[in-house]
Amino acid sequence: MSTVPLSQATTSMDMSMPTTTASMDMSGMSMAASDMSMTFFGGTGTSLYSMQFTPSTTGGYAGACIFLIVLAILYRCLFAFKQVLENRWMAAAINRRYVVVADKTPESERIRASQDSKIAVLSANGIEEEVKIAYRPRPATMPWRFSVDLPRSFLVMVILGVGYLLMLAVMTLNVGYFGSVLAGAFIGELLVGRFNVHMEEHH
Template sequence: MATSTSTSMSSMSTSMTMNMVFTNTHTTPLFSTQWTPTTSGSYAGTCVFLIILAILARVLVAFKALMERHWLDAHLNRRYVAVAGKSPEAGRIDTDPEAKVASLVTAQGVEEKVRVVRTVTHAPLPWRFSVDLPRALIFLVITGVSYLLMLAVMTMNVGYFCSVLTGAFLGELAVGRFIQWNEHGH
């Protein structure tokens, strides 16, 4: 009994070990045993797939940065209309050089002078379903693609590793200017 247990444990531990050195075999499985290149052409195709996946990862981060800017601009440009003389904000609006003069047609059909003001705040944006759901979905896709790239690198296949680095470089070269890091480096 002890012999069969130790034999099964040793075979289980040998099958679960990871390579601790880079290899250059062209038959390294990627993501599952079903995706095991058998020829040099299928290995090259797998490497091209990883390059495209790494480029996609950078494009998704750039897309999220653009959307964050769009959502912030939409929040800051929310229009607050105040009828002159009817609000305690009227004095501040009159002295605000950023305010734009506009006119408003009321329900009674009377045209009154108003100012449209751009809000400036450094507080966190309020939770909005139309913003926070897409933000979370974009982040989910970015995380999934990043983990797939991590798994490819963890195979310790030098071709896969270089493919991920090449894709990251090309992606950053193409869309890196759209990604602006904030003061915290995120």
């Protein structure tokens, strides 16, 4: 009967242990991956943003859904509010360019005095020669102004924050939360969508 030295036995055990541990870790990872649900589900106990905000009753779940609807409506309203502000800022920037300059002949008087300023226009009443079409060019880019760019940056930050909160709610894959976000977006667009016609951003 042959005997194996203690040092060789210990070495063989040490060599087999990492393999066993690695296999156990891999099996644990596969079990954890299988436990992760990537499909929509229904339930009233899904946490929303924090463990404290976890509805435990049907009424609490309904309250969380109503909260998401209101948040989605607010999200669309913020876009509309930004568009209204952008229009006001653009109008103010354009009007700021048309100022009365001292010792300069007004445009109306210069047109009356100059025969070249009269443009013949074909209209419903025929050709009208005493008409001048005045264009007010729109500036390509408004100059940087602290009173405009600071509130714009703050508003964009708030819009992004609300948008990410809605995204996190959808990422829970809870059917009620997902439907609430969609419902809020629909209601918000129904209320203020007409103000967002010229918006270029995606939501």
